[in-house]
Amino acid sequence: MLHGFSKPRGTRFRVITLGFGVALAIFIISVLIGVITHTTPLAFVHSLASKEIHFAIGLSLVTSVISTIWCIVVAVPAAYSLARGNFRGKSLLNAILDMPLALPPLVAGVGLLILFGTTAFGSELAKVGLAFVFTPKGIVLAQFFVNVPFMFRIMRSTFQGINPRYEYVAQTLGCTEAQTFWRVTMPMSKNGLMAGSIITWCRGIGEFGAALMVAGATRMKTETLPILLYLNMSCGELPLAIAAATILIIISLVSLFIFEKFGGAARVF
Amino acid sequence: MIKIEHISKDLGEFFLKDVSLDINDGEYFMLLGPTGAGKTILLETIAGIYHPDKGRIILNGRDITNLPPRGRNIGMVYQDYMLFPYLTVEKNIRFGLRSKKIAEAEVSRRVDELASLLGISHLLHRYSGTMSGGEQQRVAIARALIMEPEILLLDEPLSALDNETRGRLREELRKIHSLTQTTMIHVTHSFDEAFMLGNQMAIMNQGGVVQVGEPSEVFRKPNSRFAADFLGVTNLFRGEATIENGISYISVNGVKMVSSIPKSGPVYVSIRPEDILVSLKPIDSSARNSFAGNIEGIADNGVVIKVTVNVGVPFIVVITRRSFDDLHLENGMLVYITFKASAVHIFS
Numbered sequence: 001m002l003h004g005f006s007k008p009r010g011t012r013f014r015v016i017t018l019g020f021g022v023a024l025a026i027f028i029i030s031v032l033i034g035v036i037t038h039t040t041p042l043a044f045v046h047s048l049a050s051k052e053i054h055f056a057i058g059l060s061l062v063t064s065v066i067s068t069i070w071c072i073v074v075a076v077p078a079a080y081s082l083a084r085g086n087f088r089g090k091s092l093l094n095a096i097l098d099m100p101l102a103l104p105p106l107v108a109g110v111g112l113l114i115l116f117g118t119t120a121f122g123s124e125l126a127k128v129g130l131a132f133v134f135t136p137k138g139i140v141l142a143q144f145f146v147n148v149p150f151m152f153r154i155m156r157s158t159f160q161g162i163n164p165r166y167e168y169v170a171q172t173l174g175c176t177e178a179q180t181f182w183r184v185t186m187p188m189s190k191n192g193l194m195a196g197s198i199i200t201w202c203r204g205i206g207e208f209g210a211a212l213m214v215a216g217a218t219r220m221k222t223e224t225l226p227i228l229l230y231l232n233m234s235c236g237e238l239p240l241a242i243a244a245a246t247i248l249i250i251i252s253l254v255s256l257f258i259f260e261k262f263g264g265a266a267r268v269f
Numbered sequence: 270m271i272k273i274e275h276i277s278k279d280l281g282e283f284f285l286k287d288v289s290l291d292i293n294d295g296e297y298f299m300l301l302g303p304t305g306a307g308k309t310i311l312l313e314t315i316a317g318i319y320h321p322d323k324g325r326i327i328l329n330g331r332d333i334t335n336l337p338p339r340g341r342n343i344g345m346v347y348q349d350y351m352l353f354p355y356l357t358v359e360k361n362i363r364f365g366l367r368s369k370k371i372a373e374a375e376v377s378r379r380v381d382e383l384a385s386l387l388g389i390s391h392l393l394h395r396y397s398g399t400m401s402g403g404e405q406q407r408v409a410i411a412r413a414l415i416m417e418p419e420i421l422l423l424d425e426p427l428s429a430l431d432n433e434t435r436g437r438l439r440e441e442l443r444k445i446h447s448l449t450q451t452t453m454i455h456v457t458h459s460f461d462e463a464f465m466l467g468n469q470m471a472i473m474n475q476g477g478v479v480q481v482g483e484p485s486e487v488f489r490k491p492n493s494r495f496a497a498d499f500l501g502v503t504n505l506f507r508g509e510a511t512i513e514n515g516i517s518y519i520s521v522n523g524v525k526m527v528s529s530i531p532k533s534g535p536v537y538v539s540i541r542p543e544d545i546l547v548s549l550k551p552i553d554s555s556a557r558n559s560f561a562g563n564i565e566g567i568a569d570n571g572v573v574i575k576v577t578v579n580v581g582v583p584f585i586v587v588i589t590r591r592s593f594d595d596l597h598l599e600n601g602m603l604v605y606i607t608f609k610a611s612a613v614h615i616f617s
Contacts, residue, residue: 030478080463142388146596162381163349163351164352165347166353167349168313168318168338168345168351169345169351170364170414171317171318171337171338171339171412172316172338172339172341172343172344172345172416173339173364173365173412173416174339174365174367174368174369174416175368176337176339177337179368180566183364183367187353187355187406188353188354188355190355232449
């Protein structure tokens with residue numbers, strides 16, 4: 001703060017490094033502005049009135065909210081056990097749970113497609129009404145698989161940041177372990193859970209590769225905003241594609257803002 | 270009473286090795302020891318946070334070794350308070366009563382009673398984040414006491430506080446103890462605290478109990494090299510003080526000392542070993558305290574030498590090797606010790 005770039009001595013090195021930063025910022029802004037200004041406000045409003053984009057917005061919201069809830073339900077207890085527990089195989093388990101993070105979404109999608117589309121496991125699930133292949137459920141599944149490590153990692157480091165003695169005190173005050181979790185650990189993890197949910201949801205909205213593999217790209221059936229963008233780009237329906245892109249940009253920026261507000265950025269990696 | 274029988278627990282960095290202690294009802298029991306001695310893990314094992322690898326804990330005839338913390342009725346107060354930051358002071362205090370079926374009116378009555386006992390009634394609607402250390406510790410104590418625990422465990426409750434607050438809260442702990450007669454087990458690394466609060470104390474080192482007894486007894490008769498080194502640096506006595514012309518005269522076991530701190534009644538006296546002069550003959554000086562006694566022990570600590578001189582009470586004097594050699598001190602020799610009235614620290 002005292003001697004940042006704001007008070008430069010004008011050394012050449014500092015000026016050069018600053019130049020890179022500014023150039024990168026200009027590049028990013030140009031890309032975003034390029035998308036938004038490619039269409040006129042009138043065309044944007046007109047696109048927003050189309051049935052197809054209504055469907056895509058609706059499907060994106062529904063699938064991303066459901067997949068975020070599933071991420072919370074599964075990742076929160078898993079993160080707690082790995083933050084607090086001390087058992088053999090802990091680091092192996094940690095490594096496996098982080099793995100989808102490094103996997104290309106397309107590969108994740110192929111894997112999901114094979115597991116749920118070609119195995120007995122998948123066909124048994126389909127028989128009881130849980131058909132994932134080429135259905136909106138498959139979109140939820142793809143979003144869940146790709147994004148659950150984010151929720152897991154944020155919650156794990158959130159729990160690790162809470163002194164376990166808060167929980168010890170609660171137990172001496174009459175709480176069971178489960179009550180301690182609900183009455184102490186979760187209220188103290190509120191910010192982490194907010195940050196984790198926002199980033200998981202935002203990534204869910206934007207999920208493309210894995211969802212494409214599992215659920216396909218069927219107009220008005222498995223058509224989320226990214227899929228709509230892809231389909232309409234392919235067939236030259238530019239205004240609709242740009243409208244979808246603009247909505248995605250707005251969602252990303254707002255999410256980033258909220259995420260930063262809850263101080264979660266440092267916890268992802 | 271609580272009986273701790275041959276408890277062992279290995280947590281890697283911290284461990285307990287065959288710890289046995291008997292603590293009677295209503296006792297104020299001090300656990301004293303250096304960092305890493307295993308004091309906190311002993312408290313946490315008593316509370317039920319850790320299950321011991323070996324041994325048993327018997328509380329009033331009931332084997333509680335396998336009970337979870339909530340089944341033990343043992344309260345816990347930590348050095349860093351551990352107040353729930355998302356709850357107001359009042360909700361922190363009443364936190365534990367949720368699990369008990371107690372009428373709302375009774376809960377409020379108990380909260381008000383404890384809040385006024387601890388002088389925190391004006392804080393009930395605040396959150397802990399904006400409060401001082403002393404205030405937070407009072408809330409933590411109230412939160413534990415509202416459960417009416419059979420035993421209250423205090424893990425260095427005064428260590429994070431400034432001097433003045435520490436003194437005040439120490440007095441309140443004493444008051445709470447005499448008012449509630451709750452058995453207290455208090456971890457500290459401060460001799461003064463152990464001396465001023467404890468009826469009984471144990472010294473711990475490397476996961477084991479080194480010595481147990483009344484504080485004055487343990488201070489007077491350390492039973493091991495470790496206990497002696499750990500405690501023996503202070504001349505700490507119990508005495509009776511009277512004030513004459515603004516100066517205190519303290520009688521300790523027949524030895525009359527003079528202190529510049531005016532105080533009367535039963536007091537503790539301490540004199541730092543470095544503040545005491547040793548001479549072969551009585552010396553004329555402005556120092557108001559001078560006594561004759563025989564050398565009862567000589568401990569060579571390398572650079573300095575610790576000499577015990579019994580003048581009716583045993584004084585420990587620290588002198589340099591050079592002085593020791595010049596004076597040709599030996600066991601049994603008659604010497605004089607001299608110190609100024611301002612070196613005599615008294616407290617009650």
